[in-house]
Amino acid sequence: MAKDGGRAVRGALPALAAGRLPAPARLFEIATAELRGGLAREAEQRRLFPWLAVAFGTGILVFFTATDGAPSLAAPLIAAGFCLGSTPLLRARPVGLALMLGLAAAFLGFAAGVWRVASVAGPVLARTTIAPLAGTVEALDEREGGARLIVRVERFGDLAEAARPRRVRVSYRTVQVVRPGDAIRATARLLPPPEAARPGGYDFARDAYFRGIGAVGSLTGKVEIVPQTVPLATDLRLAASIDEARNTLTRRITEAIGGQAGAVAAALVTGKRGLISEETNAVLRAAGIYHVVSISGLHMVLAAGVVFWLVRAGLALVPILALAFPIKKVAAGAAMLGVTAYCAFSGWDVAAERALIMTLVMLGAILVDRPALSMRNLALAAIIALAREPEALLGPSFQMSFGAVAGLIACAPLLDGRLFAREGGSWLTRALSWLMAVSVGTLATTLVAQIATAPFATYHFQTVQPFGLVGNALTLPLVSLAVMPAAVVGMLAYPFALDKPVWWLMGLAVRGMLDISTWIANFGQANVVLPAFGTGALTLLALALLVATLPVSRLRVFAVLPAALGLALAASPSRFDLYIDRDGAGAALRGADGRLAVLGRPPGFVLEQWLKADGDDRRAAAVNGGPGIRCDRLGCTMAAPDGRKVALVTDKRAFAEDCARADILISRLTAPSGCAAPLRIDRAHLSAHGATAICLGPTGPEVVTARGAGSPKPWQERTATGPPATPPAANTEAAAEPTEPAPDLPQ
Structure with a gap:
């Protein structure tokens, strides 16, 4: 055939x-x-197995995007059992067998989503509340001028246990010493985890739900450390001990190196990124190397590689052991233990866990005499990772990490450097050929990884780093040959208190990395903002990546079709004309000049998300009102380019006038029942639908909301609370708003 x-x-x-x-x-x-x-x-070639991972992920995607209500766990399990039970009858029909196995995998993926949501379900705070908080510090991230805590809650005001969040994330600005494992009491101002700032945007509430965080906020006044009255639970004691060890090492590294180089070096080793300033983060992102800071594939591979090499080399020095035992497999087993211990020490971050799974699968392949780097192993790692955390499929970290590795595996035959290999000749000729192979290989792998991850990075962050290839080509050799080996040596020397000279040497290499990044960030257009495109374009581009990487035959050429369609859709996105804050504190309307103008006072983070989604590279602080806006103490009004009037009401005394003249009325208050405005976005609407965006088409406004239609998702449901904070603040997220999630990209 x-x-x-x-x-x-x-x-x-x-x-x-x-x-x-x-x-x-x-x-x-x-x-x-x-x-x-x-x-x-x-x-x-038995290459259909990777498509089972795709089918598994498809089932997860259907669960998170298409379900309305709470599906039963038994239904997908029974359906998967039926599909698997019918496979013996289809042995003579390979196409039917493949389809039935794929359908079974999809049902199992759906079931994994149902089980995961049920297993992490917990109370979520309904509204902003100020009350006494008592609990135990589970984790602590030090920051400039304060810290951010994860607190396991024992008491919050007069909330019953069924309505009380189990974990909260709070920040405080004092210099008081608080450590993981401490029992604390303080007054806390908590609010529900903020949902997406715009339809289709990053949803911190969803991420917080799956981390078991039911509220975010800040501590006010003095934090009182009290004696523990009961022994800590085993999991809490272990988590607090590991986090304290990470903080201790973080402080030791930053003190040994100093400055932002110390903060970055500490993040590379322990995963604690709180001490890195926003300016340094911006420089690393502009150079396209922020993935280096995230504990991910690069760290896991180097940690496993060092342990593997040390154990194998040590055993090879003893001839009787080298002859009597399979030292390669012994070294692989030791590397599996070492990399697992490092992942535990780094905090079991989501990205680190997925990198660990991938590394363990690769090392496990050595134990069973299989190729370590193969698409089957990658598919198996994806299935394991998604079975544990199905929600990861929706985030940039999973998409970018597995997309990059799939691209690198598919292009591995073209990236091995054999074109420049020279077996004969002088040592100078061989050295030059080796240098050329390494340089071209670094550039090629960086280019492949950037192409594979570009659709996901652009979709989630609306930014492109044109000089990312240059940044990675110049800094990755430094990171791989100097920074990370020094980090491994420092970790080995740390128990002997001989590590400070190693950290100092590592700091020199990190400063070089930062200098290169700063030089690239100063290029013109080092960080280009693009308008947000929809899920249809992302789906087509992801399908193109799958078709281009998973097959071994010429079926790869069919990737051209979804890639072309996806690029066409991404290049011509539909932009919203009006964005409305989820709390009604402000809005942004497109003016006659084509740019967004601000009404009211939306939170800075929210406004920044609106601007990026619109392809506008202005900073939120630089956007003050706009032409055509008229504001007073009662609210703001502005006319859209088509003449429709938009009114933002901040005082109920303005309803009488604005309801009569506005085509679109926005308010965080409840509009009166007799309000004549054709479209009202008030408290009732925002409470039910969240952030809202509107396209002002010729046939009328087209309204899109962050929550969408149908029943609310589990992370959107709220539990009852006590009285709200008084008075309610217009910018309640100022102290608790999440930062942009940092993607990890395995190298």
């Missing part, structure tokens, strides 16, 4: 070379023959 497909294609080549395209029927025949031949080869 594969030969028939190749013959059909070869028969069409003369016509294509002569500039004559075959008839549509002939094109369809050629495509069908090529598809059949490619599928036959995929089956022969």
